[in-house]
Amino acid sequence: MTAPEKRLPGSVAELPNSAPRYVGRPIDRVEDPALLTGRTQFIDDVVLPRMLHCAILRSPHAHARIASIDTREAEKLPGVVAVVTGEDAKRWSNPVMTVPPGWGTHCLATEKARFVGEPVAAVAAASRYVAEDALELIAVEYEPLPAVADARKALELGSPLVFEENGDNVMLRKLFTWGDIDGAFAGAVHVVQREFRWNRLGANPLETFGVVSQWDELAGTLTCRGSFQAQHHFAMARAMVFNLPLNRVRFISHPHGGSFGGKGGARGTDITALLSRKAGGRPVKWIEDRMEYLAGGASQAWDRHYDAALALDAGGKVLGFRVRLLDDLGATAEGWGAVSAAKPLTSFTGCYAIAAAQYDLTIVATNKLPGSPYRGMGPPPHNWVLEQLMDLAARELALDPAEIRRRNFIAPDAFPYTIASGNEYDSGDYAAALDAALAMGDYPALRAEQARLRAEGRYLGIGLVNTIEPGVFDWNAYAIVGQPGTGVPEGATVGIDLFGKLTIKVGFALEGQGQYTVAAQVLADWFTVDIADVRVIALDTLSAPPHFGPGGSRLGVALTGAVLGAAQRLTEKLVAVAAGLFRTPPEHVELRDGRIGVKGRPEASMPFQEVAQTMLARSDLLPPGVDPNPEATYVWTAPGRTPADDQGRAKSYLTAANACHLVLVEIDVETAQVHIKKYWIADDCGTRLNPANVEGQTQGGVAQGVGAALLEEAVYDEDGQLRTSTFMDYLLPTIYEVPMTEKRALCTPSPFTPLGAKGCGEGAMHTTPGAILCAINDALVPLGLELREVPASPQRLWTLLRQAKR
């Protein structure tokens, strides 16, 4: 039996280093020099011998039977090597797995196309130019079918069916009830209820998805290089699609130009694999173009119709929170499907102590692009609803928005705290964040300014919103919607080479969050070396220890755990060797400030590098029975997780970061434009491993939140035609729209994580949309108007303002 594993350091003070130089400081990023000089190898930079280029023909119809496809002319075009259609997909692959099951298709449309942009055929040719030429030579005969593009119509009897065999368009219907919700509403003195509409939008990383696939018929292997956010998950899904053992599928992730959950690429990967197989094993590259991404990629999430209500007592205490959600997932459930709508279970009641809650969830299929994950996964629209209801309740009770929140916060001494929907929050002080934001913005002065300008006919609004960022994602939150498992492993291997330098090997590629820097900071402080002595290397799926990669505000915490665990195991090996060299029992030997030596006897010590060198090159000196490999691996997974009960209750996400945003907006009633004038953020994500990284995540989240609140919308007409197929129609926020924010960091360390850090990668996306909508509605109060839909575009606001004038 091996001895129980040592506990990982819960704070920076527990590191074997008297003066840590890196953890907790805004260190320059180790990944930046290569990025700044154009030397980082993104997937489109990869060229392999005999590589072909893929172009994909896509359905122009939202719903159409495919009567015939004639590819003969395309095959004759010089330079074309292979053409595939749904027939090839049927012969060589399975439909993708979905959540819930039974709502997926092959990578290429077979009998019918279900959305505009669905792949119908694909070509591999000598160049992308020739491949695109060939697409024009493919003749597809479509028989258009009536399409349904509206979630409510999809529920009506007689609606066109996206999957005829499923009988209706309902992918999932589930009623979650936590506590005495009927009693809460029956006993309420005040009830506020509204309908809310969150329109489709999505990730849009600056780099679209790309892949190079190679099918080796002889070896029975599939090798894919690409911009995979979670390479192992991708490999696993491909093994199922192609009936391959997992060890015959090798995924090599390249650094990628952002993801935010919405990188996608499963269909493109499968299509290039089929093409490579048909092309006799030649590698096939596909780089999604922006129009493909917008129409057929992972560009859309959160198409939601809400009806929600709060029940309150006379003093403004929230007794119950009821949410009915109609979630339009589009044509299939291939992009993590119902997981998005289930994630609010991790933080359903936000920062508040609310005993009873209910979630009446219906997910429907329509003839639109399948929904994909996007930063925050599911809670951003949910928080946006809850926080607007809190403002409405404040108005109903004539309380200040700050005051009603204060009356409902989970108290700082109540942690760890189990919320009604079952998750446990680790720690927090929500009133402290609220107070910090109010102080930063001088809240009383803001209100006075608002009143003064109102008298001049100007419409300023103040938004004040608190949210939880559930961090360290865990599968168990999704068991209730058909995604099995508990725990998400993240591994790291730490080694010392013969020249005394350190390497960390991980199973994920660079994506932008600065994770390699964080890993290097942690290890440099563990061994007390210069950060330049640490190198971080990404391994492929078959070489790396078990891993998941970035996702669900998880990697900073998980990676810290993996690196510390591996460093600790490696140190134990070094200690065993040094104990032999010093002829002392190992329990008397320790690592301290980069030296391994006898406790309390600084003269009896040596640099840790020399111990490693002894292991590698002086077997004549090695004590008997020691492991001579100065390398160790550790796989971290969140401790104490529990399986979900029949109402989805589980200890799921390990950390609960919190933030309070305060924003001042002005609505120009002539142009119906919203101007963000000032923005303050108080944010508590526990220990900040690299504060500059955290600030970047926060500010990036603000920008995406501004996009969601004011600009971004994937618009379909009633026939399911996409109207926003370029960046001229789908508006990303620019520097003119995104406010420069003032930020303050608070710190309630997590008692459960290595070094006390909390997940912070989803940044402000949880908070900003709610803050801006609360501010807009605050500005509209004197006009007697409300806007409960995003984006709050000038067109939408102008229509509202005009209605008021009539």
Added chain:
Amino acid sequence: MTKEPNDVTITRRISMTVNGERHEADVEPRTTLVDFLRGTLGLTGTHVGCEHGVCGACTVLWNGKAVRSCIMLAVQADGAELKTVEGLADGATLHPIQQAFLEKHGLQCGFCTPGFMLSIYELLGRTSAPTEEEILDTLGGHLCRCTGYQSIVEAAHLAVEKMRTR
């Protein structure tokens, strides 16, 4: 297939100077400048974000002017002097603009960054003391999905400072 006189696949010979190095090649007239730089010359530091001239990721300097290489043809650069991100650093020494981005965490994924830096390079070639508005107008033509722009603004200001004291 016989080729028509206006067939876009009939190649033309072009020459240009990129980062001080002269190149000559036969290209199809339909080849975009960015595909030529990346595919033919192997200068993959210039990135393609939208292929319709909105995002600015593919920005390069064409005779000193910032242009979007995804909506220009390679033949339009015949005889031109170009600068790409690979031409910014001096050996192992980062250009002050690159150094400013590094120090201010002005990038996350780094995909859009070459475009931003080349537009700032163009601006600082015109004036050593740009106004706040000039800086905003320069950055306003670029999309970044990671940073929320705040650290990019700070990097731009630091770059001005570094260039001035260089």
